[in-house]
Amino acid sequence: MTSPSSLTRPRFAGVVPPVATPLLLDGAVDHASLARLVDYLIGSGVHGLFALGSTGETAYFTDDQRIEIVRTIVDATAGRVPIIAGAIELTSARIIETARRIVATGVDAIVTTAPLYTLNSAVEVDAHFRAIAAAIDVPLWAYDVPVRVHSKLSLDLLMGLAADGVIAGVKDSSGDDVGFRRLVAANEAAGHPLQLLTGHEVVVDAMLLAGADGVVPGLANVEATGYVDLWDASTRGDWEATRAAQERLNRVFEIVFQPTGLSGDATGVGAFKAAMKARGIIDHATMAFPTQALDAGAVERIEGILAELDLLAERVAR
Amino acid sequence: MTSPSSLTRPRFAGVVPPVATPLLLDGAVDHASLARLVDYLIGSGVHGLFALGSTGETAYFTDDQRIEIVRTIVDATAGRVPIIAGAIELTSARIIETARRIVATGVDAIVTTAPLYTLNSAVEVDAHFRAIAAAIDVPLWAYDVPVRVHSKLSLDLLMGLAADGVIAGVKDSSGDDVGFRRLVAANEAAGHPLQLLTGHEVVVDAMLLAGADGVVPGLANVEATGYVDLWDASTRGDWEATRAAQERLNRVFEIVFQPTGLSGDATGVGAFKAAMKARGIIDHATMAFPTQALDAGAVERIEGILAELDLLAERVAR
Amino acid sequence: MTSPSSLTRPRFAGVVPPVATPLLLDGAVDHASLARLVDYLIGSGVHGLFALGSTGETAYFTDDQRIEIVRTIVDATAGRVPIIAGAIELTSARIIETARRIVATGVDAIVTTAPLYTLNSAVEVDAHFRAIAAAIDVPLWAYDVPVRVHSKLSLDLLMGLAADGVIAGVKDSSGDDVGFRRLVAANEAAGHPLQLLTGHEVVVDAMLLAGADGVVPGLANVEATGYVDLWDASTRGDWEATRAAQERLNRVFEIVFQPTGLSGDATGVGAFKAAMKARGIIDHATMAFPTQALDAGAVERIEGILAELDLLAERVAR
C-alpha cells in the first residue's frame, strides 16, 4: 500500500473542476477543444483538475479512449496544477487494471467508488479500497456518489481507511450535508488525514463554511473564474462576498434546468456543453453515445441565461 | 444488426442454469471443477447454460479471466447444449468490446443490461441495446435485474426491441411478477418474438404456469435434477407434480438463509458454493475478492439441510 | 388479547374483494350504489368482503364517513359472508380508537398495517400489533403493503405474531412473491395458524398454486364472477382452467393501463370505478378528493375493453 509522506503528496484543495470531455460531431474525442478547456480552467486560476469524472462522461468511454483523454489533459496541464483521475469500473480487479493504465499517463492521484453492480457489505468495500490502494503507486481517493453507485460510504468506513493511510481524500457527491459535516468534524479530530472536496455546485459557500477543503464543480467548465472568486473570498473569511459569488453562480447554474424530458446525464452535462460551446470554450456540444442531444429551444434558453449574465459578451479567447 | 431467422436462432428454453465459477484457494479459476460442474449440469438434463452471469460472479473478474472462464465452459459443453453469456460492463461501447471477445469463444448468444452508473432515459437505453445488437453477430438478450442495475426495463421498451428483432429474449430477475405476466401476454399477442426466462428459484412453478419459456436458477448448481423434474412435470401439464418439485427445491433453497451478517453476494453465491463443495461438485467454496467467506456454523447448517434432504447420500460422481 | 378458537373464528378464504366506495357527484357516499355493489359481489359467489381497504379509498375518509360506509356494507351483507375491515391510521393508539368504532358496526375481523409516518423497528412493530389485538374483540389481520407503508412485514415478525395467536391472517400486497412463498411454507410448517390472502389481481392462479388461501382482487368490483370461476377451478385442481380464467381477467385488467398522466390512486381505483359505472354496478365514477377524474378518452378506452370482452352486453341488473 502506498503511504506517501505529506511532503510528497500532491495537495488537492481549492477549486478542482471535473474536466468535461469535448467530442467531435462523430463522437471522437476533440483533443484541440480539450486542450483549450484545460487552458481556460488553469488560466482562470483553478487549483487542480479532476480528470475522467462523471462530468467527463468517463463511464461512456472505453479504456483506450480514457487514456487518450487523460493524456491530453496531462500534456496540456504541463505540471501547472495537480491532476486526480477517476478509475470507474465494476470491481476491485477491474479497477486496478484501469487505474494502472491511467497512473502511467502521469496523473497525481486516483479516485474510485465502491463496487458497482455487486451486492457488498461494508467489510467488503473496505477490503476493496485497501486492495486498490496497495496496487497503485499514487494516492487513492474515495468517491462517494450514491446517485450512481446506489450505496453510501459511511463515516466509519472512511475514517478507518484514513487512519491506515489507505485513502488521501474524499470527493463527496453524496448530497448528504449532515453526513459531510460529521465527516469534516471527525477528520479534524483525527488530525486532518483526509482532503475533503465537495462535489456540490450551488451550496459551495455553505460547504466551505462547514469546513470543506475545496470543491469539484462541474459548472466551472462554463464559468471557472466565479468559483475561484468564491474560493478566494472564503479564504479571506469574507462570507458575505463568498455568498454573493455563490448566488451569481447559481444564476448561471439555472442552465441545467432548461432541458426538459431528457435523462440526468443529457440534462446536466448537456447544459454544460451547450454553454461551453456558446462561450467558445469548446467547438461542439456533442455528447457521448447514447446520451441524447438538447433541442434547439433548450440551447436558446441556455444562451439567454448566459447573455443576461454577460457571459457571452466576451467569448473566451482561443 | 443481427436478424437471425427462427431456423438458425439457438433456442433457450427449459432449464438454463447460470454457471457458478469455482475458484482455487488463491482465487484463480478452478478449471477442473468448472468442467466438472458443466458435466454435472448437462448430465442432469439441463437444456442450456448461462455463462458469466451474476451467480457466476462475472462482475468480479477481469476480461481476461472472463474469457478463460467462458472458454472452459464452451469446451466442456462441446455443443451438447446452447450457451448464452453475460457481457456485464458500464455502457454500450465498453459492453461491445467485452461482448465481441466473448462471442469469439463460440457462445450462442449474449445477454446484457441497461447501462450502469450513468443516468439514462428510456430512449437512451433503447439506443444502447440497438447499438450492441448491431455490433455482434449472435442474438442479443436483455437482462432485467433492478437490484443490481437500479432501473427496470419497461414492457414498452422490451416489446419495441422485440418488434424490430433487436433482442431475442429476456432474462427476468426483476422480482416483478405482475410485470412479467404482462410481458408474457404482450409477447404472445406479438407472436412470441421473445424467449422469456425467469431468474426466480422458488416460484418457478408459478412462473411456468404464468407462461415463462424457461428458468435460470442459480440453485441448479447445487441440485439440477430437481429443476429438470419440475420442468418435465410442467410440460406434461401436471401442475401438482410441478408444485411438489418446487416445494422440495424450496427446502434446498433454505441454504441461502443460513449465513448471517454477510453481504448479498456472500450469502447467495456463498451458500451455493458451500453446498456444491459438500456435494463434491466443486473442490473449494472460495469466492471472488472481496466477497467474504461463510463461517463454519453457516456451512454446517447448510450441510445439515442437504443431509436432511438426502443430497449428501451419494456425492455427485467425478 | 383475543384468542378465538378455530370454532368461532370467521374464516376468510377464497375470493374476498376489497369493496370500492361509490360516491355521489358531490363526494358524499352513495349508499344505494354501495348496497347494490355488495349485492353484485355476493350474488357473484364471493366468499367474504374486505371493507375500508385501499381500493375502498379508506384513507381519504373521516372516521364518521368510514362508519357510514361500513354500516351500509354490514347491513347489505346481512350475514351472508364474513366481513373484514381496514383500520388505517398512523399509529397504535389512533388505530385502536378507529378500530373499536368499526368493530361496533358488526364486522368479523380487523386488518391494519405497521405504523405510518413514524420510524419504527421490528420490535416496535411487533408491540404495535400486539397492543391492537389486545384492545379489540375480533381477530386481527396484518396488512403488508410496502408501496403505501414504506416498510415490509418480515417473515419472522409475522410468524412470531402467528405463534402467539396475535394475528389470524395476512393480506399480502407486498409484490414480493418469493417472500410470500416462504411465508406459505413457514405457515404450513407451523400448522397453518394464518390465513394468507394475496392482494394480487393478475397472478392469482400462480399465487393459488403457490398455496395462498384466497385473494383480495380490486378488479372483482368490475368482474367478480371471473375470480369465483378461477377459484373454483383451482379448488378442483384444474390448473389449466385456472390459468385460462386468469388470462381472461388479465384482459379485463388492461383497463387500469388506459389512464395516462394521473396518480396511482386515480389510475387504479379510477379505472375500476369507470368500468363499474359502465357496467351499471354503480351510478357515478366520482373519486374521493383530491383524486383526479379520468378524462373522456380513458373512459372510452376502458369501455372499449369491456365491450370487446362482452362485459357490456348485459349490464349488471339493478
Next chain:
Amino acid sequence: MTSPSSLTRPRFAGVVPPVATPLLLDGAVDHASLARLVDYLIGSGVHGLFALGSTGETAYFTDDQRIEIVRTIVDATAGRVPIIAGAIELTSARIIETARRIVATGVDAIVTTAPLYTLNSAVEVDAHFRAIAAAIDVPLWAYDVPVRVHSKLSLDLLMGLAADGVIAGVKDSSGDDVGFRRLVAANEAAGHPLQLLTGHEVVVDAMLLAGADGVVPGLANVEATGYVDLWDASTRGDWEATRAAQERLNRVFEIVFQPTGLSGDATGVGAFKAAMKARGIIDHATMAFPTQALDAGAVERIEGILAELDLLAERVAR
C-alpha cells in the same frame, strides 16, 4: 382561503424549536414538565414554538391527547412567542378535522404534509393544500419531510402555492440542500412570500448563510441557548462566530449517535429526552408507545457528552 396581510400574519423566524412531549412513566402527558420545557425554551430566547411536530411525537398521540398537549403549550407560552402547530393525518378531510380542533386552542399557524399512505400526483397534492388552507382561519405552512412522507414537495408546487397566498411558509426537513437553496432563490425572486425554516440541526450556520429565515432544531429542547447564540451571530453577519456556535452544538448533537440497534424515533427523540432529563428540563425520558427506551449504557454515554460540554454543571432551574 385565508390571505392574511403581512400586518396580521405572525412571523416565524429565528429559532423555533419543535417542542418535545414529556410523558409520565405510565405514558400520560406530563403537563408540569411540558410547561417547564416551554419556559426553558422561551427563557432561552427562542423566537417561536413548533408544537405537535415529529420531535413532539405527535403521530403517536390521539387527537384528544394532541389537544391536551397543545393547550398546555399555549397556556404556558401566554402569548410571549407565536406558536405553529402540526396537523399530521392521512389526507385532506382528516387533516381539516384535526387542524380545526388545534386552531381552536389558540395557535397562530398550522403546518401539514402531503397526504400519507395514498398515491397522489402533484396536481392532487396542490389541491390538498388549497383545501386545507381554505378550511382554517390561520396561516398554513407546508412541511417537507420525505423520510416520513416518502415524497418531496417540489419547487414549482411550493412557489405556486405561495403565489396564490395558500401557504405562508415551509418547514424544510428534506435533507436536500440544493433544493432548499433553489427555493430560497425563487422565494427572493418572488418578493419573499414564504418564510423558510430549516429542520436541520447540524448545518444551520450553512443554511442561514444560504438564506434560511430560521431553524426548527429538535436539539434546542436540550440546549436552546446555543441556537439563539448561533442565530444572533448570523444576524450580526459574524459567520465565524456562527460557525463556532454550530460546531459546539454539533458536539452536543453527538448524543443521538449513542443509542445502538434502536429505531429512528427511539434514537433521535430518545436521546433528546434522556439529555433533557439529565439536565433537569423534564422529569422522565419516557417515550410514546411503542417506541423502545434507551438502555443504561446509551444514557450514560449521553450524560458523559453533556458533562464534557459543561451542560450538567448547572442544571436548568425549575
